Amino acid sequence: MYTCSLVRMSDKIKTFSMFGDAGHGGITRYSLSxxxxxxxxxxxKRMEAIGAIIEIDDVANMYATLPGSDPDAKRIVMGSHVDSVKNGGNYDGILGVMSAMEVLETVAEQNIPHKHPLTAMIWTNEEGSLYPPAMMCSGIVCYDYLPEDIRGKFRYEDMMNSKSILDKTKTFGDALEVSGFKGDKDNRISPDKYQYMFETHIEQGPILEDAGNTIGVVDCVLGMFNYRVRFYGQTVHAGTFPMPKRRDAFYAASRALCYLHDEIDQLGVDDLVYTTGEVVCHPCVHTCVADYFDFSIDARHEDPKVLEKVLAIVKSVVCKEWSGCTCEVVKARNRDTVYWDKKLVSYVKSAAEELGIKHQYIHSGAGHDAQFAAYMLPTTMIFVQSKDGLSHCEPEYSTPEHCTDGATVMLNAVLKADAE
Structure with missing residues (x-):
């Protein structure tokens, strides 16, 4: 078994945390910024220093490859993204890139024999924080392999026209053209050139820490749905219109939200999570009764039958009376559970066992670029413990030791795949 360098990983964490330092312990690093x-x-710079060959594709995905002993063998790729959410942390996404770099650096330093070319990769615009949607460029590259209901959201032309949330006159395509990182479409990851994909990531939750484990052997990305629940009432003056005559959309929505929580909780399903995280209120004036209120509901679970039960509860809202308001439920998006390749999952588990690193099976509740890649070629993920389960915020933290353990597990799992 081989071991990655704690010193080198610590240096990478320190160095990359400077790029977009927001001044409060985290970063803001939008894609193509x-x-x-x-x-x-x-x-x-670091990949060229070990002799890796750098390639860039037409949507700025970057690849650094160490050749293998077999010139005809397909590549094994590892990677994630370098962009962040606003005021995010120093580990989400970038840990997967640093881990891939560390694997290549360890292979080069220790002259580890390998048959397949080994590639470290950066996916462009995973977060979609400046140019929506999330997982944009993995969606573009994997477009032909995605399920029909997902595919239409990632048409190349549409993505090039995605407008900046900060400046609606600028598009992703504009930023790409002037970035200096637009390469050749022939350099895209594809099943013709690539054998397997691995992605290391922070857990973004508290499960590993609570269990006292360092590594999560990820088996799937949970299925999910996201719907909008909308209420229509009437705007009247807050001080002059009698309470019994009001059709208050805000109040109606609050009642419906409590109803949803009560009914969904009564299902008593383990591991089911659901969230109402985004609202729209109109006219959103303190002296006016709201005539419109819209909230999102996001539910996630491995079993599609569980999600069907939850969705039936969500849809039942339209059949009930809500303080004189009308209601509609509109689908925003959904995905089926995406299972990782069982053979690659077994390599990750075996590597952790042989290294004596505490680990467990775990699901991913969040989406990742690897999820889209899985429609295209065999893929798996490795989770590293997150302190207090925090992510997408500046206190996000994983210890250098745990990060190095994640890279070490990936290195040895990749070598198992290479030895087939």
């Missing part, structure tokens, strides 16, 4: 270019250039 100057801060993201700094991270990409650091990736390029």
């Amino acid at each position: 100057p801060e993201a270019f700094m991270a990409r250039n650091e990736f390029k």
